Amino acid sequence: MSLPIWSPVDALPGAYGAPLACGRLRARPEDFLVEEQLGFAPDGEGDHLLLRVRKTGANTEWTARRLARIAGVPVSAVGYAGLKDRHAVALQWFSIPRPRDGTPDWSILAEEGIEVLESHPHRRKLKRGALAGNRFQILVRDLDPETIPGLDERLAAIRVRGIPNFFGEQRFGHDHSNLVRAHALFAGSPGRVPRHQSGLWLSAARSQIFNEVLAERVRRGDWDRPIEGDCLQLAGSNSYFLAETIDAATIARGEAMDVHPTGPLWGKGELPSRGSVRQLEDAVGIRFPTWCEGLAAFGLAQERRSLRLPVADLGAQRVDGGLRLTFSLPAGAYATTVLREIVDANETAAIRATPQTP
Known part of the structure; x- marks a missing residue:
């Protein structure tokens, strides 16, 4: 068949x-920043902890395994709302069963690119899809934003009409x-x-x-x-x-x-x-x-x-050697679909060829 x-x-x-210019995407992890928007507040009580984690150069499943190891729980007990790429800086929420013996020492994960920024009691395990959306800051390098024709007009059209x-x-x-x-x-x-x-x-x-x-x-x-x-x-x-x-x-x-x-x-x-x-x-x-x-x-x-x-809060900042785009998207949408309507931003071959084993 x-x-x-x-x-x-x-x-x-x-x-x-056509895209207005060509550039390079994710030359460094910090060029691609994504921040999860939960859409609800932690309960403040319960049998779980909601952890707000900043991860750099680490994929979601790999991070979940490291959190499980430190907390002494099965990886299946760790919850997260969505998958975030390794080649980025992601501010992401995870949940773990609330430890009975005090808060684990998360600081030992820092050398692996994982920082626990907040910890809140919560009643439920975090489920897949439990997101309002994501906020992005993306730097596209190797282009001269001052010479991009029609950039402001393209951004204005997207703010009004959205994108496919x-x-x-x-x-x-x-x-x-x-x-x-x-x-x-x-x-x-x-x-x-x-x-x-x-x-x-x-x-x-x-x-x-x-x-x-x-x-x-x-x-x-x-x-x-x-x-x-x-x-x-x-x-x-x-x-x-x-x-x-x-x-x-x-x-x-x-x-x-x-x-x-x-x-x-x-x-x-x-x-x-x-x-x-x-x-x-x-x-x-x-x-x-x-x-x-x-x-x-x-x-x-x-x-x-x-x-x-719809693309909310769409903005562009011209910086030396690149263009920084900021915007918010609902859950289930892809930042790359926004980029492709503005610039042709290719990722390096090295990034595409280096998966991370969970």
Whole structure:
């Protein structure tokens, strides 16, 4: 069973034309700073501790293992809301069961690039996805920001319209390995794999189909405005409704970013969209028949994801030899999707080729 042809992330269309300049991303870990926004306060009591951790040059699972070792608990008892890349400075939240014998000495982790900045009692283990969003500060080096044509205009357009909500390349693994393995899974030939691993591959397949649908909407020019047959998502919610007709009020809500067009996260059941939207989504699905059938067979339900990503607090600071971008994104969004609409920021080969073993 041959692999379908898919569009790699770097070949996806931009909503605003070509990037305005070329630069280098993550030349140093401190060039890429991400800070988790929990969206809730620690309880102040309970059987767990919420730890606010600054990690440099360390991935999330590796950090969780180090925290578990110092706390004397199984790594499965450590909670975290999301995965953060190794090649960055991340301010991230973890939870551990509250120690009975006093607070562990976290300072011994400093030489491994891990600092525990805060510790708060909490009632529950921190669950995956329990984030309001992330705040980013990203320095793109090796460019002259004073000579970037149209930078202020591009930033202004993004503040008003947002950007296409593509899944980033991290979703698909090195050389799209998660998609290759998903295809093998659907073909019944991956061998015995842990459930969490197969879930990663299934998510990658769903994400690629979504990216293909969104790419077509970007090419058509209607990725950021409601059209008849769209399933419109309410801002700040996973809820959506079918827009069988579009009136002036719906158009105004779209322009105000109160509702967003959505695309499919494929699974069992019928697509809820209608009209030309449904035709487009069906046409993309036909290109990935094994994946669509496999996702349904594995029991995933039809879900929707916003095609448009609002970019909050977007700012740019011109610095010597580079451009520092700051912005906030909701949980589940990718900072690289913002960058690609502004600059072509390539990572070094060394960074791409040095995974960290948990």
